[in-house]
Amino acid sequence: MTTVHKMFAAMLAAALGLTACSSGGGSQSSTAPTSSAPGKQKVSFLVFPSPNLPESYWKAQVDLVTKANPDLEVELVSAPSESDRNDYAKQLAASGQLPDVQIGMQDLVALEPNLAPWSQEELTDFLCPTCGAVNGKVLQLPTNTQTIPNVYYNKKLFQKAGISAPPKTYAELLADAEKLKGKGVTPFVSGGVFVTSQPWTALLANDLYAKTSDWMAKRRSGDAKFATDAAFRSATQKFADLAAKGYIDKRQIGQDYPKTQEAFLAGKGAMYPMGSWFAAAADKSPIKDDIGVFAWPSDDGSLHMPTFTGGGLSVSASAKNPAAAKKFALAFQLQKENLDASVKADALFPAIKGYTPPSDTGPVFKATYDLWQQAQQSNATVPAFSWEAGDAAMLPGMQGKFWSTAQDLVSGKKNVDQALQFLDTEWEKSG
Structure with missing residues (x-):
């Protein structure tokens, strides 16, 4: 950054x-x-x-x-x-x-x-x-x-790794990532700016916002902090572990946003956690019929769709x-x-x-739209962390700090403690 x-x-x-x-x-x-x-x-x-x-x-x-x-x-x-x-x-x-x-x-x-x-x-x-x-x-x-993010996946690369269907729980997601890695396939395509933070936002949707929908209001009032909140720490640790296990390739974080999109469409990774806007590019690509989409799974398999x-x-x-x-x-x-x-x-x-x-509209858009409709009908939408708006959002300047911290976690520049303390320090400066 x-x-x-x-x-x-x-x-x-x-x-x-x-x-x-x-x-x-x-x-x-x-x-x-x-x-x-x-x-x-x-x-x-x-x-x-x-x-x-x-x-x-x-x-x-x-x-x-x-x-x-x-x-x-x-x-x-x-x-x-x-x-x-x-x-x-x-x-x-x-x-x-x-x-x-x-x-x-x-x-x-x-x-x-x-x-x-x-x-x-x-x-x-x-x-x-x-x-x-x-x-x-x-x-x-x-x-x-x-919806930010969905998980777009390459059906052919899933088949190559012996994966017959999208994961329904977080444990299944990790197991699939290990299978992909074992076949020499990068599990998650990542990149610079906001792209690296997408899995972290997804994890926070399940571990934080699904349980405490007004968490940002608590952070704004000082009743919650990044470093001391158990749910925030749990989601952050999971995110750091994805990189530590090699499921997110730290060598990719130097790519800019267009390059990450190109990398996924070129088959250089099996899964692409990204906002629903990606469906437009996917539907223009030669592999549109080979791209599926699922919601980042929670520990118990319940649906929580981060939405803005x-x-x-x-x-x-x-x-x-x-x-x-x-x-x-x-x-x-x-x-x-x-x-x-x-x-x-x-x-x-x-x-x-x-x-x-x-x-x-194309097949990827329709699948993405249907997934959102399912979440709407199930009352399963939650805020998308770092994408919230107005009084429900982070303080000015903090979105960029969150994104850069995601890169630091993936690269190993910061561990979980350092990352969360950094966010608290920068929050106080922004306030």
Whole structure:
């Protein structure tokens, strides 16, 4: 993470000092004034291109909105790095350069004065209008639900190791990992930034949140700590053991997010703990029919699906035309064509009343969506640790600390005691 942050700092300095890319293929300053066509209301829109959502995606979706709302003119501002988007957005806000509308970011949402609140009337179309609220204010549209993580697996590699079905308990998962390792197959594909932490989040869903759903509130009030909570320690020890047994290959943590995805799709590991958005890339791959999905199993086999609802657009409190910015954000989030595109491009589950996914989605998306529906019907959803929103989230900056600590546990740089003490120390600094 140190190298990543150094690289990001350099990119950020360059981006703030020079320009931000526009989706039109040229280069356009994120702060320099530009003229709008007569009768147009201009809105600047900060996006974070990723493997699933390149700049061409954002441009196409914005074009759909402006076609339906010809009074709007939207300037796309692309961040230099998707992986450190929280830091980038906070830096823009601190320097007075935050665009009018942004993809939701938890650290930015936590800095409440930066964002304009949404009224109850503006949120009537959303299934969970209070999700992610900060001090009773909704600052980010609660547009999408994601399950984080699922466990995607390569059916052929399971068969190679003599595994006929996904594991139902954690003991079975460990036994399967040992079988895979014995056949020379890496059990879990891992990588840098947030990817390494995915198994830890899954373990915390079962060992911590399934038993204490309000644990984060207790940590915020000081009634719980990382180092002294038995359930948190148990999940962390299990995570460290996965690396110690060689089920997570520490040599992979130098890979970036796109490389981890490529590695799994290339058969370089049997299981890929990842958010539901991976289903979009999986369904575009040649091996889509060989990819299955299951929920990370608990000790007793009961289902606990880590889930996040939020992820929508937010509007800057300093937007030059707040009404136009909100009009664009709502139109972008509620237009059916855009919602369908988000399902196909990023495997999102739109949390919009009356919405159903397109019938022509791929097999991996359908399996992932069905797994979430099963959890919903069984009342088996729990928060996804480090992905929570609003008042239920970690303090600003702690998400990145959690992710970097996961890498330190896998690499052996920190043992469990050191990792948990580090998180407590950093929490106190953040508070």
